[in-house]
Amino acid sequence: MKATRRQGRVSRTTVTETTAMDSIDRQDIAAAMDALGRRARAASAIVAAAPAATRDHALRTAAARLRETQADILAANAMDMDAAAEKGLSAAMLDRLMLNPARVDAIARGLEEIADRPDPLGTVLERWERPNGLRFEKVRVPLGVIGIIFESRPNVTADAGGLCLKSGNAAILRGGSESFHTARAILAALHAGLDAAGLPRDAIQMPSTTDRAAVGAMLTMTRWIDVVIPRGGKSLTGRVAAESRVPVIYHLDGICHVYLDRAADADKARRVTLNAKMRRTGICGAAETLLVHKDVVATLLPAVLADLFQAGCEIRGDAAVQALDARVQPATDTDWDTEYLDAILSVKVVDDVDAAIEHIARHGSHHTDSIVTEDDTAAARFLSRVDSGIVLHNASTQFADGGEFGFGAEIGISTGKLHARGPVGAEQLTSYKYVVRGDGHTRP
Structure with a gap:
């Protein structure tokens, strides 16, 4: 096979999308995504307030569930691999999509490593006192609801969901059609972890459609989504750059x-x-x-x-x-x-x-x-x-x-300079607020 032909098929810029894979009609996608966003916003408040031990318990339970349901995950992945091969995806792209027992175990270990990391929430980044007696603290807090749009790599489902949970955020995950069945199987393990910890399943959601209209809806959901992270080829990132009304953390080309x-x-x-x-x-x-x-x-x-x-x-x-x-x-x-x-x-x-x-x-x-x-x-x-x-x-x-940096995992490598740069782990999915304490202070 000539390299030029391989290169033509390697491109991640064209993904054949199907129509809705569940009962969602194309005309109802916007409404369905709005409802999904509303639930994510409500769940984000619960996850943000949950103790670190509760969030870590959910992650460790999800990791155990991944191992327990490995056969189901690999069966789902085989369906996706067969469909991808029929589409003519290159060997490199098939390798990105393919799971085996070792890779499933690595995904599970990634969740455990995320759980082992220090809790990023509530950390006092700075503390000072003014001459008037006011005491100031700069405290780390979640971003809120994070939309992650990615292509092909099913492990991103666990990495992104796990990192958002660790950092007290809710996640809306929209993967590519190539990994649809695998991603749903991994999502089931994440939901098992949330159930075990008494946290809402709405904290990690995935649209039940591969229609590209779901992406378009996410990019305009400013009421519900606080930041969007695209992880994919030039077509995806270009579309997000052109259409998103939600702030974006970019993961662009790796040249x-x-x-x-x-x-x-x-x-x-x-x-x-x-x-x-x-x-x-x-x-x-x-x-x-x-x-x-x-x-x-x-x-x-x-x-x-x-x-x-x-x-x-x-x-x-x-x-x-x-x-x-x-x-x-x-x-x-x-x-x-x-x-x-x-x-x-x-x-x-x-x-x-x-x-x-x-x-x-x-x-x-x-x-x-x-x-x-x-x-x-x-x-x-x-x-x-x-x-x-x-x-x-x-x-x-x-x-x-991110795993090699000791972050447990990462949602992507940010190539921008605002908010986060390099591997985006749990800590990079937080912001901060100022807590000010006084004693009846009034401003003259």
Whole structure:
């Protein structure tokens, strides 16, 4: 199969949506979503007031339920996989969708890790007293109701629902049609956890339709939804940017870079590059472009390319890279701006660390970028000047994951700068309010 054909099918921008999968008629979707939002708002007040132990009990029970119902979840996933294969989804996209016992257990462990995290609510961020005796506290509180719109990856159902619950928020989850049955099976486990803890099931809801009109409704539900988080391809994020009247935390493209500096250790460079690209090619933290200092093109790059070719990666390079190996395909201007989500890597030779920083600024997506070097000065320059949510030194871009940050899980990697940036975990799903205490104070 040619890479160009794979790339055409890898795109997450076109998802064949069905009409309602339950009894919701298309004309009734707006009303149904409004009712769902109303219930979510009521549930959010209950969850916000629930003790941390109650919320954690719900999470741990949901994790146990996931393991107990693993067979049901895998059966639902098999239905989704069959339908996705019939649609012609690529191997990378099928890998994102596919569950097996190990992945179900990892989802359950993620919920347990979320439960193990400190309670983010009620934390006093700052405390001070004014000369007039007024005492001020800045206290962490939930956002309220969070709408999460995502594609394909069924684990997001548990991650998003669990993180919202941990942070005292209610969640409205709208997954893609590819993962509909799997997501519903995972939602059942989350509801079992809520039941066990005496919390309302309305705290984590999912529209019972795959019709895109449900997305449109969510984007205008300013009365009920406090923030929307889209997690998907350019079509989804573009639509949200154009239509949403609700504040948005964006999870945009993962055009991630690895830069091999002139002072890169050869073994680290090989290991980091191979892992960053090939560990899992279909995730947002996978490297899509490799930048190489001109001084190590002859000494280091051939071994790096050999590792990638052996792992089944297609290389698209500039003239200097093509000269090293006849298997390298010519890179076009489009390649530097492409999130392949496949076993394809674009490779470019640059003059120095500043040229690498400039390339990333022009073509990157402010997601995750890494430098491999033993030169602390070059590393410091890269880490301070690359304007991305995550920057790494001598480490793979595939660490762009809330679990690897110790957050238990994440809803996405925020590529914006307002409110949250980088992995969005439970703490990032909170805001704050000011609590002021006086003793009959009046303002003169």
